[in-house]
Amino acid sequence: MSISVTCNNVGKIWAEGTPRAHEALRGVNLEVKDGEFVVLLGPSGCGKSTLLYLVAGLEAATSGEIMSFGEPVTEPAPDRSLIFQETSLFPWLSVWQNVTFGLSLGEMPLEQRKEIATKVLTKVGLRAALDKRPHELSGGMRQRVAVARALAMEPKVLLMDEPFAALDVQTRAKMQDFLLDVWRDAAASVLFVTHHIDEAVALADRVVVFTSRPGQIKEIVPVDLPRPRDPFSPEAQELRRHLTAILSAEVDKAFAEQEALA
C-alpha cells in the first residue's frame, strides 16, 4: 500500500522574524496510508488546522518536508481537496456550478461538467438541489455540496477542517455516516481535523492526538473497531476514556499557560 501523505519533522512558525511570531507546529512526523482515515485531535488552537493547510499546500512549512505520493508539496493541487468548517460555497453560483467550479477553470465543456455535477450530487443525495442557490440550503446540505465539490475533482486525499462543527448533533451524526460511505466509495485517504472525541472514535482508523502549542504529536491511537461502529460498545467507551484523559491533560496545560500570560 502506498503512502498518500508523509510529514517529515514538519514545523511551522507564523509571522516568523516578527515580534508577533508564534510557533504553531513542531517536529511533526506522520504517514498516512492510501485510503486511510486519519483524525487529527487536539485542543483548539493547537495547530492541527495549520498542519492541514500545509498538507493542502496553501501555506509553506517553516521546517521539515511534506510529500504526497512521493512528490514534495509546494503548492495546492486538485487531488488534495480541502473542506472547511464554515460554508465556503460561492453564493453567486448555483449548486451545480459550485460543484464544478474547479473543472470550469480548465477547458471542460459545459455538458460534461453538468454530467459530472449530476453524478456527484446524486452520490451525496442532493440531485434535486442541482439548480438551487447555496442560501436556499440548510447547513448540512451545504456541507454535502462542499463534499460533492471536492469529489468532483476526484481527489486522492480529502482534507477536512472541522467540517461538521457548525452542525447540530443529530445532523452531525448523519453526516459522519454519510462521510464514511463517501470515503469507502471514493477510495481516497482522509485527514480529518476535530476537537470532538466522539467524532474521532466514530470515524478514525487512527487518531493523532496533538499537544497544545506548539502542536506536537503526543500519541497516535489506532482504532481497530469494525464499521459500522457502535458508539456504546465497551471498546468504544474505553477508547473515549483514554482519549479524554490525554486531552484533558493538554487542556489543563493550555489553561495554565494562558493564566501565566494574563
Place this chain on the structure above:
Amino acid sequence: MTYKVNEERGGPTAPSGLDALLARLKAPAMAVGWTIVSVGLFALLWEFLWLIGLADPKLLPPPHIFMGNITEQAQYFNTAQRWQIGADPNAGPTPYQAVWITIVSSTMRVLIGLFLAAVVSISVGIAIRYWKMMENLTLPTITLLAPVSPIAWLPVAIFLFGIGNAPAIFMVFIALFFTMTLATITQIDSVNQNYINVARTMGASKRQIYTRVILPAILPGLLVVLRLNLFGAWMVVLIAEATGVGYGLGQVIMLARNTFNPGLVFFTIVIIGLLGFFFDFGLRMAQRRLLYWLPKGAGSLG
C-alpha cells in the same frame, strides 16, 4: 465562461392571481406611505412654525409659499447664453424648458462623473491588490490625497478645464475617486479567505481568482459604495456649479443667494432631494437585479 442567469427567482411558488399581486405590492406601498408621512410631518412642522410666527417667511418661507409659485421660480432658471456676443436677450428656452435643461445638465454631470469615478477607481483598486508594484507606486499618493476637500480641487478644475461641463465632471470625479479606490481595496481585503483558498486548492490561477472569485465577491459591497457616493456626487456638483460653470442647479442656488431669494433656495433643494431620492431608488433596483444571489435584505443598506 458565462454564468447562467437565474430565471426562476423567488424560491417557493407564490399564490397566483390578484392575491399574489396585492401581496407583492404591499411592501412597496408601505414604503411609499411612510415616505409621504415622514416628509409630510416635516412640512407640517415647518408650516406650524410659520403659523405661530417663529419661522420668518422672508428667511424661511414654508413649503406652501416656495412650492406655490412654481411659474415665478421657473423664471430664474435661465439657461440662455446671454453673455455671448450677438445673442438676443429674449432668446432661449421658455422658463419651464429652462428648468428641465438645468435639471438634466446637472444630472448628466453627476452621472458621468460618478460613472468615470466608479470605473477608474474600481480598476485602480483591483490593480493595486493585483500588482504589488502598483500598490507601491500609487497607494501612498492616493491615501495622501483622499482627505483633501473637493473645494480645494475647484481652482484646479477651472485652471484645467475652464468653464462648462468638463470642470464640473472633473470635480465629481476627483471628489469620489480617492475614497472609492480605498473602498475597493477594503472590499478586496475583506473577501472571505475560504473562498480564495477553495479556488486555490482547485488550481485557479491568480487571474482566475480575481475574475471568478474576488470580483463577484466584492460586487455587493461596491454597489453600496456606489450608492453612498451618488449622494457625494450630488453635493459636489452643486459646489462646482455654484462657482460658475455656466448653468445648473448649483448656479441657481448661488443666484438665489446673491438676490436674497430663500424661496428659490428651498425650491431648488426640493428638486435636488427628489433627484437624489429617485436615483438612489434606481440604483437599489439595479442592485437587486444584479445581486440575484443575495437573500432579501442582505448585503445592502435597506
